[in-house]
Amino acid sequence: MRIDLHTHSTVSDGTGSPEQVMREAAEAGLDVVALTDHDSTAGWDEASATAADAGVAFVPGIEVSCRHHGISVHLLSYWHDRADEGVERMLAATRDARVDRAKEIVRRIGEDYPVTWEAVSERAGDAATVGRPHIADALVDQGVVPTRDAAFEAILVPGSRYYVPHYAPEVNQAIRTMRAAGGVTVFAHPGADTRGRIVRTSVIESMARAGLVGLEVHHRDHDLRQRSRLADLAERLDLVPTGASDYHGTGKLNRLGENLTAPAEFARLEAARGALSSH
Numbered sequence: 001m002r003i004d005l006h007t008h009s010t011v012s013d014g015t016g017s018p019e020q021v022m023r024e025a026a027e028a029g030l031d032v033v034a035l036t037d038h039d040s041t042a043g044w045d046e047a048s049a050t051a052a053d054a055g056v057a058f059v060p061g062i063e064v065s066c067r068h069h070g071i072s073v074h075l076l077s078y079w080h081d082r083a084d085e086g087v088e089r090m091l092a093a094t095r096d097a098r099v100d101r102a103k104e105i106v107r108r109i110g111e112d113y114p115v116t117w118e119a120v121s122e123r124a125g126d127a128a129t130v131g132r133p134h135i136a137d138a139l140v141d142q143g144v145v146p147t148r149d150a151a152f153e154a155i156l157v158p159g160s161r162y163y164v165p166h167y168a169p170e171v172n173q174a175i176r177t178m179r180a181a182g183g184v185t186v187f188a189h190p191g192a193d194t195r196g197r198i199v200r201t202s203v204i205e206s207m208a209r210a211g212l213v214g215l216e217v218h219h220r221d222h223d224l225r226q227r228s229r230l231a232d233l234a235e236r237l238d239l240v241p242t243g244a245s246d247y248h249g250t251g252k253l254n255r256l257g258e259n260l261t262a263p264a265e266f267a268r269l270e271a272a273r274g275a276l277s278s279h
């Protein structure tokens with residue numbers, strides 16, 4: 001069983017439609033795949049229909065942008081009720097804040113490079129969630145940088161004078177909100193310390209107390225030292241260790257299935273779901 005629980009589509013900052021991502025998942029030989037766009041579940045219906053057709057088991061998911069004392073934290077949630085009012089209010093606030101924040105980043109970059117909000121918004125297309133990758137794409141179009149990666153390194157990285165953060169809910173509040181809606185939550189790439197600051201172990205302990213179910217241990221942004229630290233931590237806190245690709249289509253090097261979740265660990269996530277829905 002090949003299980004990949006973290007992928008993105010054009011609903012957020014991936015480059016393939018939900019249908020394409022599911023077709024590619026089947027071609028990559030995956031048996032189970034989750035779609036986890038940033039702050040939106042708008043891709044679920046298309047992905048679910050295509051996955052059924054392509055013979056892949058679909059897991060409805062999301063990657064919720066959160067914060068803990070100014071540090072960005074990404075929280076995966078699976079199977080939650082998308083119609084839940086608390087969930088939708090929380091996500092809508094983030095998506096709205098992202099638009100104003102992207103406009104401000106574009107305004108700042110526009111003082112030095114040829115980029116406009118119109119170009120970025122065209123690049124974002126039908127995306128429900130606007131992000132820095134769309135700004136990167138507009139910069140690539142203008143020939144300012146060759147790739148998304150280069151745009152991040154040179155211009156979009158936190159700490160650059162163009163960078164602006166956006167509103168995001170406090171992480172333990174987000175865990176409780178997703179859980180109340182039946183969501184099984186997993187901390188995404190908790191040790192990705194080359195892309196920004198990461199939270200301390202004591203914060204992960206507090207997340208576990210708030211109802212966190214799993215830790216994404218096997219991820220491209222974790223070196224071996226991080227993987228072994230996080231695997232030990234998952235064991236100590238009785239959190240489910242997962243692995244996933246964080247596929248973004250052609251927007252990142254990450255390939256579908258490059259990291260996987262063990263079937264026994266996936267069964268633990270499913271059991272946590274059952275435990276939530278039975279009371």
Ligand code: AMP
Binds near residue numbers: 013132248
């Ligand atoms: P934002 O959500 O707008 O803050 O942008 C963060 C997103 O940018 C992450 O979800 C990543 O998918 C993407 N990202 C971060 N670093 C890179 C990079 N070096 N190359 C391509 N995409 C990146």
Ligand code: FE
Binds near residue numbers: 038
């Ligand atoms: Fe992303």
Ligand code: FE
Binds near residue numbers: 063
């Ligand atoms: Fe993430």
Ligand code: ZN
Binds near residue numbers: 006063188246
């Ligand atoms: Zn992701």
